[in-house]
Amino acid sequence: MFTLHRAEDRFQTRTDWLDSRHAFSFAEHFDPARLGFGPLRVVNDDRIAPRSGFPPHAHRDMEILTWIVSGSLTHEDSEGHRITLGPGHAQRMRAGRGIVHSEMNLDATRPLHLLQIWIEPAQRGLVPGHEERLFTLAPGQVVVVASEDGAEGGLSIARDARVLALRLERGDRHPLVLDPARSAWLQVVQGAGRIGTTALAAGDALAVEDESGLEIEATAPLELLVFDLSPRA
Template sequence: MTLTKQLTRSEERMHSDFDWLNSRHSFSFGGHYDPERMGFGPLRVVNDDIIAPSGGFPSHPHRDMEIITLVLDGQLQHKDSLGNGRVIQTGDIQYMSAGSGVVHSEFNPSADQPVHIMQIWIQPSETGLEPRYADQPMLGAVDNEWKLILSPDGREDSMAIRQDADLRTLRLSEGKSVSYVSDSERRGYWIFVLQGAVQVGGEQLLRGDSLALTDVADLDFVQQGTEVAQVMLFDLPVG
């Protein structure tokens, strides 16, 4: 393990712009390739997508990937070959384990409003497993407390993922700070700011910024400015 800290500013992310999609990529994706930005541990894709009204991704296949979608604003219509059909609302999270293979589509059902989503791909610890799907509203999240979204064992009402990885979110109100301590060794942290600004790991992070850290025992997150801050924290095996 050689990485100690890697800061990526929002404007340094790779960018795809189509008639129906405006997407920022934290890691190499599609036609964008950077050998220094191929992921972080099993975390492979973090795309910040704005989908135009009535736009979307037509049916396409996936295999052996854990795919997580957070709807930040708007609605997203999901259909898949497992028979699931859902409209995911603002603040909801969707999890699909592609396993041995699944076909799905994602569209913005609104005729006049864009939808803003984060799409995340995590490499599973096992391949060829049976595909599965889950979604849940982000109920129970409390300001200034960590909310566990994904975990390998489904603890604390999180959704169980096929990887030794935790995903947490945090909303920090003005002037507040919250710490995080991992109970595992040989871990790495990948932090992304969804809203506002925070001080963490000796850096001030703004909306769209990310920070990868290894060889740290704990982290202090301090809200900056007047806007409520919201962050994602991945606790992952690295090295």
């Protein structure tokens, strides 16, 4: 079975430089029924104005993934990492026992669009770390963006989970093979599609349980992130 979560039902934070949509409870937005989905705690869809961003702030005990949709992000942290990421880049920051970082859009004219994902690690107090990779999404090809210990060629995360990316052209169909003993969260990044009679637009998500597979059809060029998650506690 799956549960549809519409883009317009997400929490929203708006400032003069940020438009952020939150799939789950985040910051001042709180709903005890929306604390996450298994180990997936945050899926934020952020649009950041030019010459703006998040100044230095602290995190701990979270695997934080950033997926760049458009624009460029400059990341700097207390472990000495400084890097600028563009479309197709994914970054994993292991907050572990504590890390401070900033995330800035230093471009003078172009806005930045990214998804930030927080996954709860299986163990607390890990050594902080950072990893990034550039991924090429060929239409119809599933790419492993992250997996436990990076065993499948993606970024490494300290959790029994996988993050997959898929891009489809309009009219393409693609089967998603799932394990019914696990759960999955499907996040539409860009474009539109449908699963059966359920239409999906950018920002929509599906929470999936007890399914062995789904077929998605792109009704417009489509980009999708799939979170394959360990059984819910």
